[in-house]
Amino acid sequence: MKSLPSLQIGQHIARYPIIQGGMGIRISGARLAAAVANSGGIGIISAVALGLNSPYFDITQPNGRKRREQFFDANRLALIDEIRAARALSPDGILGINAMVVAQDYETIVRTAAEEGINLIISGAGLPLQLPEYTADYPEVALVPIVSTRRAAHILCHKWKRQYGRVPDAFVVENPNSAGGHLGAKLEELGDRALDTEQTIPELVDYLQETGLSIPIIAAGGIWDRADIDQMMAIGASGVQIGTRFITTDECDADIRYKEFHLHAQPDDVVIVSSPVGRPGRALRNAFSERVIANSPELEKRCFANCLKSCKCRDQQESFCIIQALDQAARGDIENGLVFSGSNAGRAERIMPVAELMAEIVA
Numbered sequence: 001m002k003s004l005p006s007l008q009i010g011q012h013i014a015r016y017p018i019i020q021g022g023m024g025i026r027i028s029g030a031r032l033a034a035a036v037a038n039s040g041g042i043g044i045i046s047a048v049a050l051g052l053n054s055p056y057f058d059i060t061q062p063n064g065r066k067r068r069e070q071f072f073d074a075n076r077l078a079l080i081d082e083i084r085a086a087r088a089l090s091p092d093g094i095l096g097i098n099a100m101v102v103a104q105d106y107e108t109i110v111r112t113a114a115e116e117g118i119n120l121i122i123s124g125a126g127l128p129l130q131l132p133e134y135t136a137d138y139p140e141v142a143l144v145p146i147v148s149t150r151r152a153a154h155i156l157c158h159k160w161k162r163q164y165g166r167v168p169d170a171f172v173v174e175n176p177n178s179a180g181g182h183l184g185a186k187l188e189e190l191g192d193r194a195l196d197t198e199q200t201i202p203e204l205v206d207y208l209q210e211t212g213l214s215i216p217i218i219a220a221g222g223i224w225d226r227a228d229i230d231q232m233m234a235i236g237a238s239g240v241q242i243g244t245r246f247i248t249t250d251e252c253d254a255d256i257r258y259k260e261f262h263l264h265a266q267p268d269d270v271v272i273v274s275s276p277v278g279r280p281g282r283a284l285r286n287a288f289s290e291r292v293i294a295n296s297p298e299l300e301k302r303c304f305a306n307c308l309k310s311c312k313c314r315d316q317q318e319s320f321c322i323i324q325a326l327d328q329a330a331r332g333d334i335e336n337g338l339v340f341s342g343s344n345a346g347r348a349e350r351i352m353p354v355a356e357l358m359a360e361i362v363a
């Protein structure tokens with residue numbers, strides 16, 4: 001079998017065409033990102049709400065304006081810590097962050113990461129239309145939007161070229177029918193095969209050919225092994241982004257109970273929940289996700305930190321606080337927290353070191 005090619009994104013060349021997907025909150029932190037980068041892939045720190053579980057913020061404090069301002073400051077300080085920790089563990093690896101456009105402090109997070117010498121920024125949950133502006137002083141930082149359709153890619157290329165004279169350094173194309181976390185499709189669109197990467201990647205390849213743009217495409221969602229990678233490369237991807245498979249590793253930053261919950265999950269434990277972000281999310285069945293699916297009155301509808309630009313919990317007192325639910329799960333309360341997962345849950349046989357997992361995937 002041919003060995004996998006390297007992957008160039010902007011000025012950065014990874015030995016293997018594998019990006020570990022950013023997973024919030026604190027599922028992919030410094031440890032996981034550095035381990036992947038040291039194994040020849042690209043390691044991504046999820047920059048979502050890092051302040052929550054940091055020395056800079058106490059979620060149990062009473063509600064109030066001061067506390068919310070402190071939350072954003074805590075996010076920034078905790079992000080600096082996380083990037084420095086990852087860099088200390090992987091001095092020469094390629095490290096990135098994943099930042100969500102819908103986060104209130106998106107601009108600060110992106111600017112901070114660039115100042116801290118991050119190599120690339122992957123950005124979704126909204127179109128990152130102003131990303132080049134926030135990183136203008138750091139041209140070496142590669143910018144990678146997440147898109148689900150050719151149309152979204154076109155809007156970004158058009159606007160970035162006109163306004164900033166550049167195009168994205170790569171696109172992550174995520175399959176909403178299999179990826180974990182928040183999905184780039186509406187609830188009623190899920191299951192539509194037209195949204196599968198088998199359809200959307202060739203469409204994007206055509207678009208890039210028509211417009212003469214040479215932008216690598218990274219396929220995400222449902223990728224598990226070398227055969228999946230080869231399949232994505234055959235339809236025009238230059239690399240893949242893998243999330244769920246990296247959860248069951250020693251270095252994954254989540255609590256061991258979170259990893260074991262993933263390890264023991266079955267394929268039919270994967271469910272779709274409506275998130276206050278206004279998008280569906282793919283997660284594992286537990287007491288919490290069952291409460292969300294049943295729209296149970298027991299769900300706490302208190303906004304903890306005003307973290308999102310648009311949120312049903314804060315604006316309509318519906319749903320639940322997404323960061324509180326994700327944080328609770330990451331810290332090991334896997335019954336009362338939200339455990340995001342891709343459709344591949346339950347396929348891991350054991351928790352293993354990242355280096356071993358990477359060797360297995362690329363073999």
Ligand SMILES: Cc1cc2nc3c(=O)[nH]c(=O)nc-3n(C[C@H](O)[C@H](O)[C@H](O)COP(=O)(O)O)c2cc1C
Binds near residue numbers: 021048146178242340
């Ligand atoms: C636990 C978990 C948390 C995630 N959090 C984020 C996130 O904060 N931002 C984001 O853009 N994608 C997030 N994702 C999506 C991943 O980065 C990745 O693209 C996706 O999971 C790929 O599909 P796979 O899990 O089938 O490999 C998350 C996925 C999981 C499983």
